[in-house]
Amino acid sequence: MSTVILLVLAAGGLAWSFFKDKKKTGQILKGAFNSFAKTGIEILGILSLVGLLLAWVPESTIRQLLGSGSQLLSGIFGAALGSVIIIPAFVAFPLAASLYSRGAYLLTIAAFITTLTMVGIATMPIEIRHFGKKFTFYRNLMSFMMALIIAAGMVIFL
Amino acid sequence: MNVARSIKEKRILVLAIVAYIVTAIINLNVAKAALVITGGFLREMLSILPAVFVLSALIGAWVSKETIMRYFGKDSGVRGHIASVVMGSISAGPIYAAFPLAQSLLQKGASLANTIIIISSWAVIKAPMLFVEAKFFGFKFTLTRYLLTLPAILIMGLLGEKFLDRKEVLAAGEQVEIKLVDLLPGANCKACGYSSCKDYADAIEKEDAALDKCIVGGDEVKKKLNKFLHSAEN
Numbered sequence: 001m002s003t004v005i006l007l008v009l010a011a012g013g014l015a016w017s018f019f020k021d022k023k024k025t026g027q028i029l030k031g032a033f034n035s036f037a038k039t040g041i042e043i044l045g046i047l048s049l050v051g052l053l054l055a056w057v058p059e060s061t062i063r064q065l066l067g068s069g070s071q072l073l074s075g076i077f078g079a080a081l082g083s084v085i086i087i088p089a090f091v092a093f094p095l096a097a098s099l100y101s102r103g104a105y106l107l108t109i110a111a112f113i114t115t116l117t118m119v120g121i122a123t124m125p126i127e128i129r130h131f132g133k134k135f136t137f138y139r140n141l142m143s144f145m146m147a148l149i150i151a152a153g154m155v156i157f158l
Numbered sequence: 159m160n161v162a163r164s165i166k167e168k169r170i171l172v173l174a175i176v177a178y179i180v181t182a183i184i185n186l187n188v189a190k191a192a193l194v195i196t197g198g199f200l201r202e203m204l205s206i207l208p209a210v211f212v213l214s215a216l217i218g219a220w221v222s223k224e225t226i227m228r229y230f231g232k233d234s235g236v237r238g239h240i241a242s243v244v245m246g247s248i249s250a251g252p253i254y255a256a257f258p259l260a261q262s263l264l265q266k267g268a269s270l271a272n273t274i275i276i277i278s279s280w281a282v283i284k285a286p287m288l289f290v291e292a293k294f295f296g297f298k299f300t301l302t303r304y305l306l307t308l309p310a311i312l313i314m315g316l317l318g319e320k321f322l323d324r325k326e327v328l329a330a331g332e333q334v335e336i337k338l339v340d341l342l343p344g345a346n347c348k349a350c351g352y353s354s355c356k357d358y359a360d361a362i363e364k365e366d367a368a369l370d371k372c373i374v375g376g377d378e379v380k381k382k383l384n385k386f387l388h389s390a391e392n
Contacts, residue, residue: 005248006249010209010216030340031218032212033211041168044203046170047203048178050195050199051192051193052188056181096294100295114282117253118282123252130331131331150306153302
């Protein structure tokens with residue numbers, strides 16, 4: 001749904017731009033293509049490596065790691081694991097939900113699904129390219145700690 | 159073309175290819191499974207990324223600094239933060255798709271706080287995701303998580319604004335030099351004293367090199383560079 005919105009926005013914007021100034025639109029397309037090619041190669045590499053990692057580490061290992069140990073420790077572990085891997089929501093939610101229903105701590109699950117989207121160790125090279133090392137480091141560190149706080153808050157409220 | 163640089167840019171991909179070959183030798187099934195997973199990722203990436211880059215370029219070319227500053231700038235206040243959350247949450251795609259767009263807004267005058275808010279809400283606050291999450295965890299769980307995440311994102315934005323230097327972050331991003339080099343003729347004739355047009359662009363960007371060194375481009379290029387630098391700095 002929001003993918004469609006994005007596509008419509010981009011296509012509409014391009015059409016408008018083309019109508020206003022053909023030459024400028026050509027430059028815009030060239031610029032967009034250049035940055036796509038540049039970032040695309042990097043993302044392709046990163047996603048391939050993550051795909052490989054997920055294929056090597058079976059789901060059962062992730063289950064084991066998240067479903068055991070003390071509450072605090074597995075909470076931190078959940079946050080850490082969520083930071084390192086990228087998995088699409090339609091894989092992550094069923095996995096996390098099934099762990100939760102089998103007795104994994106709320107803290108662990110909440111931390112895991114929050115860092116999964118907000119913290120991206122794997123995508124750091126791309127973030128650094130756009131914003132530099134310092135910004136990237138601080139944003140991810142803050143997100144990691146906030147994820148733990150959010151998870152702790154959920155334990156208190158639920 | 160600088161060979162060392164082009165290898166550096168592709169090093170992750172090269173590493174991935176080597177890793178796949180090694181995996182295929184050790185265990186073909188794992189390599190096949192990995193390709194299926196990666197294929198899923200790529201479909202997601204290809205459906206979103208081109209649109210994101212077109213939008214970023216459109217914003218860069220058409221939207222004025224004043225407009226971005228009014229809506230996302232330092233003085234936009236709470237309304238700017240709300241606009242940033244909305245902007246992030248209506249956009250599609252994983253977090254890496256947020257970076258180019260957020261960067262072009264930052265270059266156009268958005269505050270650091272709002273840049274962080276856009277990236278974070280792009281990653282976490284998502285209407286369709288909310289329903290998927292609620293399906294698996296129930297509405298109470300999901301709503302609580304969203305209600306806790308929203309203030310967390312705002313706090314991160316404000317902390318980032320306080321502890322990071324906007325100019326430093328801007329300078330650390332790569333985009334500006336890419337546009338600068340586009341203004342040069344691309345002949346790589348070395349008449350300017352640098353080994354390529356890109357190196358000259360880098361020197362202008364980082365060392366304030368003089369703008370009149372391009373012999374091929376002459377006065378016209380000098381004017382273009384001058385105009386570009388002025389629109390990028392204020």
